[in-house]
Amino acid sequence: MSKMSCYIYINKFNLDNIARGQKKAAETQFGRDTLNAALNCVYQLDLANMDIGVHDHGKPYFINRGDIHFNISHSGGYAAAAVCDYPVGVDIQIIKGVSDRVIEKICSDKERQFVESFPDRDRAFMRLWSLKESYIKAIGLGMTYSMKNVNFSLNGCDVQTGRFSNKEGFYTLRDYGKYILAACVLI
Numbered sequence: 001m002s003k004m005s006c007y008i009y010i011n012k013f014n015l016d017n018i019a020r021g022q023k024k025a026a027e028t029q030f031g032r033d034t035l036n037a038a039l040n041c042v043y044q045l046d047l048a049n050m051d052i053g054v055h056d057h058g059k060p061y062f063i064n065r066g067d068i069h070f071n072i073s074h075s076g077g078y079a080a081a082a083v084c085d086y087p088v089g090v091d092i093q094i095i096k097g098v099s100d101r102v103i104e105k106i107c108s109d110k111e112r113q114f115v116e117s118f119p120d121r122d123r124a125f126m127r128l129w130s131l132k133e134s135y136i137k138a139i140g141l142g143m144t145y146s147m148k149n150v151n152f153s154l155n156g157c158d159v160q161t162g163r164f165s166n167k168e169g170f171y172t173l174r175d176y177g178k179y180i181l182a183a184c185v186l187i
Contacts, residue, residue, distance in 0.1 A: 006084035008172075008183055009038035010092070015077055027079070031072040035081035042083050043068060059140040071137050071183075080181055086169075087186040089137030091130040095178055098125045106132070106147045114153075123180070128152055130182035131171055138169070138184040 011034040018026045036047040051063040062068055070083045076094035103115055103125055111128055118124030132147045139145065152171075169186040 005042055006082070006086070006088065006185055007038050007042040008080060008082045008090060008181070009034055009041065010181065011037065011079045011081075013077060013079060027074045031074045031079045031081065034074075034079040035070060035072050035083070038081045038083045039068075039070070055140050057140055057142045057144055059137065059142065071134075073134075073137075075179070078179055080183075082183050084185055087138050087140065088183060089134040089139070090181070090183045091133040091137065092179055092181045093126050093130050093133075095123050095126045095180060098122050108148065108151045110153065111151060123175070126180045127173060127175070127182070130180045131173060131184070134171065134182040135184040138186050 011030065013026075013030040015023055015026060032047060039045045039047055039050070045065075045068075050065065052060050053063045054060050060070070062070070067085065068083060069086060069088050070081065071088050071090045072082075073080045073090050073092045075092050078092050078094075080090050080092040082088045082090035098121070103112055107115060107125070107128060115121055115124045115128065129147075131152045132150045135150050136142060136145050136147065169184060171182065171184040174181040
């Protein structure tokens with residue numbers, strides 16, 4: 001395998017002065033700005049010069065640069081963008097309370113045991129949620145693919161390698177206080 005270029009860029013933005021009805025559009029723009037910064041840093045490209053298409057399940061791609069994969073996420077004042085030579089998914093989440101019903105719906109039995117054994121249950125769940133979402137975004141199926149079909153075993157390491165549903169790849173997980181960042185790359 002040749003050398004891989006993969007970069008995750010995180011950007012903090014302030015939504016305080018943005019009207020309530022405009023916050024979603026502002027988050028989207030901040031995500032695009034973050035993607036532009038990542039593209040410029042890794043590939044010396046400008047998003048304004050890139051043609052973006054959308055696959056069947058909603059995953060965006062560069063029409064004129066099929067060799068560059070990307071993904072964007074935003075949550076509560078942060079945006080994350082990943083650019084890579086391989087399919088990639090990224091997710092950033094603010095940690096918030098989670099119900100037993102959601103844990104049951106999303107997690108395998110082993111994952112539920114992990115969540116319940118962790119001192120901060122909400123943090124443990126959001127770690128799994130972010131990993132699952134980043135994987136589903138990497139494979140390009142979005143929320144049409146059940147999160148329960150994706151299982152992770154966390155052992156405290158920041159970067160893991162292994163198989164994802166018959167695909168080779170790796171993932172990274174970072175904990176930033178109130179936020180969790182996860183990315184999955186398929187190779």
